Amino acid sequence: MIIRIEPESEIPIYIQLTNQIIIGIAKGDLQPGDSLPSVRSFAADLGVNMHTVNKSYHELEKRGIIEIIPKSGAVIRKTLHIDRDTYNRLFEMFQPLIAEALVLGMTKEELVDLVEGIMKKMST
Amino acid sequence: MIIRIEPESEIPIYIQLTNQIIIGIAKGDLQPGDSLPSVRSFAADLGVNMHTVNKSYHELEKRGIIEIIPKSGAVIRKTLHIDRDTYNRLFEMFQPLIAEALVLGMTKEELVDLVEGIMKKMST
DNA sequence: TAATGTGTTCTATTTAATGTAGAACAATTT
DNA sequence: AAATTGTTCTACATTAAATAGAACACATTA
The missing domain is CATH 1.20.5 (Single alpha-helices involved in coiled-coils or other helix-helix interfaces)
Structure with a gap:
């Protein structure tokens, strides 16, 4: 899955990342049950800070898109019908x-x- | 036209105002050729700062929705087909x-x- | 004409958001 | 045992957001 971060964009990096992960899931690049990379390795790949990736993950969790399992990883949730x-x-x-x-x-x-x-x- | 500003929202005030003006135009409460209130009177009505309203107006102008006529006022533009x-x-x-x-x-x-x-x- | 109202521009201050950085912790995984 | 995980904490720098006050040039109005 391809993630493009534009550091010069007016859109905050953690929102760019959040949006592209969501689009990746919608396109099927990521499927329910799949794990996202660790915050450290993902940050290294993207050339951003670990805390920025962490903020994206928590944003995704708040919206019900992933589940963060402490000390383990972030997993794409299986979505039921919308509430x-x-x-x-x-x-x-x-x-x-x-x-x-x-x-x-x-x-x-x-x-x-x-x-x-x-x-x-x-x-x- | 009714504008509701929620100062405690995580959405910046100038964006709340921008969005509600756009919705007001789409609903027909405001029509092409109509003038928006002056930044000072609008700010007084809403209980926010003049510069906050001014920022909304310039955001609307940047998006091609209104025309700001210096020393005169802000007018809803007649929209042609989208570019x-x-x-x-x-x-x-x-x-x-x-x-x-x-x-x-x-x-x-x-x-x-x-x-x-x-x-x-x-x-x- | 005088007064008022207009958007503009400038400085200034405060608070919050954003991003980076480093360290340490406890728990899991290898 | 060693490495990796998300978490938490402090810290710092920069920018965004919102307020505030003042002054300006121009337009409209009384």
């Missing part, structure tokens, strides 16, 4: 993006096409 | 959200329903 709190959180995240797309001139059809186009690149 | 850079920017914003929704167990149908449901609440 109400998570649905509401996703709603709040999608709303401003959809509003912006419409305000900037996308039609509803174009927006649905964009979303479906992105989904087609994901396997799960 | 390539804007499309790519929206793509990069949507991708991690869609991936997360799928990873957390939403089906593609549920995700399209969520997006269409949010769109239905917008008029434009």
Whole structure:
């Protein structure tokens, strides 16, 4: 799985990493039950600090995407059906993006096409 | 138009304001050609600092949503069809959200329903 | 004309976020 | 036994975020 970190980006490194891990899971590069690299080895590979990777892992855990097993490792969780709190959180995240797309001139059809186009690149 | 600022949120105030203005435009509460309040009066209404509102306005201008006319005011732009850079920017914003929704167990149908449901609440 | 309101710009301060760094710990794994 | 694991702690530097006050040039209004 390929991770690209752009240190000069305005997006914090730990968020870049978090997003790319999520995309990797969605694409099937990482599957439920798989382990993520240790924070130390991953940090060495990416050329960032151990604590930055650790922050990503805890962000993923907070969102219910991985399970961190102390003294062992980080494992991709098997996801059941979405719960109400998570649905509401996703709603709040999608709303401003959809509003912006419409305000900037996308039609509803174009927006649905964009979303479906992105989904087609994901396997799960 | 109703703006709710939550000072205790982890989301910066200027982003909360930016998002809610965008949603207000998408819903039709604000229309192209309308003026936004002055940074001073808006800041007074919201109970935040003038510079915070100013930052929101410049964020909206950078995204092509409003036009700031020096010594005059901020006006909602009439949007033409979306350009390539804007499309790519929206793509990069949507991708991690869609991936997360799928990873957390939403089906593609549920995700399209969520997006269409949010769109239905917008008029434009 | 005089007064007010406008966005802009500047300095300044405080707090929080971000990223890096090093060390030590207890538990697991090899 | 040795190496690796996530955790925790302190520490430091830089940037972001938010507030505050002042002054400026220009526009609008009374």
